[in-house]
Amino acid sequence: MTSTYEKIATNTLGSAAASVTFSTISGSYTDLVLVANWGVSVNGDGTIIRFNSDTGNNYSDTELYGTGSSAASQRRSNASFIDITRAIAGDGTNIYTNAIINIQNYSNTTTYKTALLRSNLATGTYAGVAALVGLWRSTSAITSITILPASNNLLSGSTFTLYGIKAE
Amino acid sequence: MATTYTLISSVTVGSGGAANIDFTGIPSTYTDLLVKYSIRDSNNSISQNINLTFNNAGGTAYSERLLYGSGSAAQSFSSSSAANINFQYATGVAATASTFSNGEIYIPNYAGSTAKSVSVDSVVENNASGTAMGLNAGLSSNTAAITSVKLASPSGTFQQYSTAYLYGISNA
Amino acid sequence: MLNTVLGSLSSGVAASTNSYESISTVTVGSGGSASISFTSIPATYTHLQIRAIIRGTASATNVDSIIRFNNDSTVGNYYYYHQLYGDGSSATSNNANSDTTATLYSFAPAANATASVFGGSVLDILDYSNTNKYKTTRSLHGYDNNGNGFIILRSGLWMQTSAINRIDLTPSSNNFAEYSQFALYGIKGA
Numbered sequence: 001m002t003s004t005y006e007k008i009a010t011n012t013l014g015s016a017a018a019s020v021t022f023s024t025i026s027g028s029y030t031d032l033v034l035v036a037n038w039g040v041s042v043n044g045d046g047t048i049i050r051f052n053s054d055t056g057n058n059y060s061d062t063e064l065y066g067t068g069s070s071a072a073s074q075r076r077s078n079a080s081f082i083d084i085t086r087a088i089a090g091d092g093t094n095i096y097t098n099a100i101i102n103i104q105n106y107s108n109t110t111t112y113k114t115a116l117l118r119s120n121l122a123t124g125t126y127a128g129v130a131a132l133v134g135l136w137r138s139t140s141a142i143t144s145i146t147i148l149p150a151s152n153n154l155l156s157g158s159t160f161t162l163y164g165i166k167a168e
Numbered sequence: 169m170a171t172t173y174t175l176i177s178s179v180t181v182g183s184g185g186a187a188n189i190d191f192t193g194i195p196s197t198y199t200d201l202l203v204k205y206s207i208r209d210s211n212n213s214i215s216q217n218i219n220l221t222f223n224n225a226g227g228t229a230y231s232e233r234l235l236y237g238s239g240s241a242a243q244s245f246s247s248s249s250a251a252n253i254n255f256q257y258a259t260g261v262a263a264t265a266s267t268f269s270n271g272e273i274y275i276p277n278y279a280g281s282t283a284k285s286v287s288v289d290s291v292v293e294n295n296a297s298g299t300a301m302g303l304n305a306g307l308s309s310n311t312a313a314i315t316s317v318k319l320a321s322p323s324g325t326f327q328q329y330s331t332a333y334l335y336g337i338s339n340a
Numbered sequence: 341m342l343n344t345v346l347g348s349l350s351s352g353v354a355a356s357t358n359s360y361e362s363i364s365t366v367t368v369g370s371g372g373s374a375s376i377s378f379t380s381i382p383a384t385y386t387h388l389q390i391r392a393i394i395r396g397t398a399s400a401t402n403v404d405s406i407i408r409f410n411n412d413s414t415v416g417n418y419y420y421y422h423q424l425y426g427d428g429s430s431a432t433s434n435n436a437n438s439d440t441t442a443t444l445y446s447f448a449p450a451a452n453a454t455a456s457v458f459g460g461s462v463l464d465i466l467d468y469s470n471t472n473k474y475k476t477t478r479s480l481h482g483y484d485n486n487g488n489g490f491i492i493l494r495s496g497l498w499m500q501t502s503a504i505n506r507i508d509l510t511p512s513s514n515n516f517a518e519y520s521q522f523a524l525y526g527i528k529g530a
């Protein structure tokens with residue numbers, strides 16, 4: 001019997017890696033939820049996300065964030081990625097960052113793809129809390145998701161789980 | 169077939185109120201924990217913080233970064249080396265009667281051997297301009313698996329009909 | 341003496357299975373829709389969640405939409421909204437009570453936004469059938485339009501203790517556009 005909320009795949013890094021990719025994502029769900037708990041090898045390095053290996057300037061985002069001392073908002077347009085930790089970044093040593101990324105109607109071939117996400121890093125030089133909405137200007141169904149640091153590696157022990165939600 | 173999203177336990181506060189809601193004996197068989205809560209506190213204010221701790225550990229293990237809205241201003245706050253994570257909200261008794269907060273606490277990899285990072289979204293509603301709403305990033309530097317989660321009123325009690333629900337999310 | 345309420349998982353107590361279930365889904369067809377409704381919502385769940393992609397047909401870059409419960413449009417029964425949002429240049433928190441016959445739902449792109457751009461929304465209502473509580477909504481939603489857009493945490497209040505058995509979503513002007521989709525889920529708490 002199909003459950004409404006199902007794990008699709010999970011990836012826990014046994015050693016540092018340049019990226020993590022979820023590929024051949026089935027189109028049988030309605031929404032995707034990606035839960036990530038990770039660290040990056042260089043302090044201050046952000047983490048980005050791409051769909052279907054698209055490295056073109058087909059992404060943009062609007063972010064709301066708090067640093068612990070100031071509340072702010074920023075935007076990126078015509079980018080080659082969505083930066084899921086735009087205003088926050090890992091501390092280079094610990095697995096302290098988490099993000100929950102919602103992608104509704106990811107397999108709809110009529111609409112561009114919108115991601116709603118929360119990201120969190122409670123301590124460190126680049127700590128902060130954020131909510132972000134990202135856009136991938138493609139009507140293609142999302143069949144792969146790649147997560148990678150902007151410049152360096154994901155730490156060993158980082159975990160990424162992709163869930164599917166199926167609307168009846 | 170493995171079940172991904174499972175209710176582990178729920179609590180409803182009875183008459184007389186309660187100082188804490190404590191989920192104990194949490195098995196390690198899930199991957200993430202999710203707490204949904206709807207709480208009203210005895211504090212005579214529109215909102216009241218809720219103290220969140222794991223495994224009854226206090227000390228200096230907790231840090232957080234908050235993005236906060238009062239209904240008239242957006243602000244950000246931080247806390248470090250603290251005895252709890254407390255930037256999540258209950259409705260206080262100065263807010264509209266019968267109104268309870270709406271919050272969610274997500275803890276990925278709660279049974280792992282690394283520090284525990286937390287994502288909290290919470291809102292307090294009120295039939296007036298003032299409110300409290302926040303997006304909070306929390307962290308417990310304790311690397312032990314979480315076996316208990318406690319929500320506590322800092323100085324009063326959770327009111328009757330306050331509720332909290334603990335869910336396990338499994339990647340098995 | 342202050343007391344603690346324990347939620348303990350003791351031996352012999354089986355965890356609930358399949359706590360998250362789909363209740364109903366509405367996809368807007370060609371020609372758009374002036375509103376969408378979820379009716380006859382069973383009381384067998386504890387929480388409701390609406391996950392949606394939304395676009396309006398109003399001649400504007402964006403449009404808001406409202407939510408009503410149980411067909412209630414009584415003046416004074418709602419607080420319109422409180423919110424915390426970012427517009428790409430600044431963070432703002434504000435509120436309004438200009439319409440007390442509904443509460444605000446989601447802010448989404450409309451006809452003048454780039455084609456094919458839809459907003460995303462996740463709305464949560466806890467204890468929706470609890471007859472001791474007014475109903476508080478919490479949503480995280482927004483859209484990006486490659487140069488403009490909003491990301492919003494928003495809350496609303498329905499000041500009735502009745503169990504919610506119906507939800508109506510209506511754009512503030514014109515219609516929801518074709519391909520907008522609203523999926524209602526129930527989450528068990530017992």
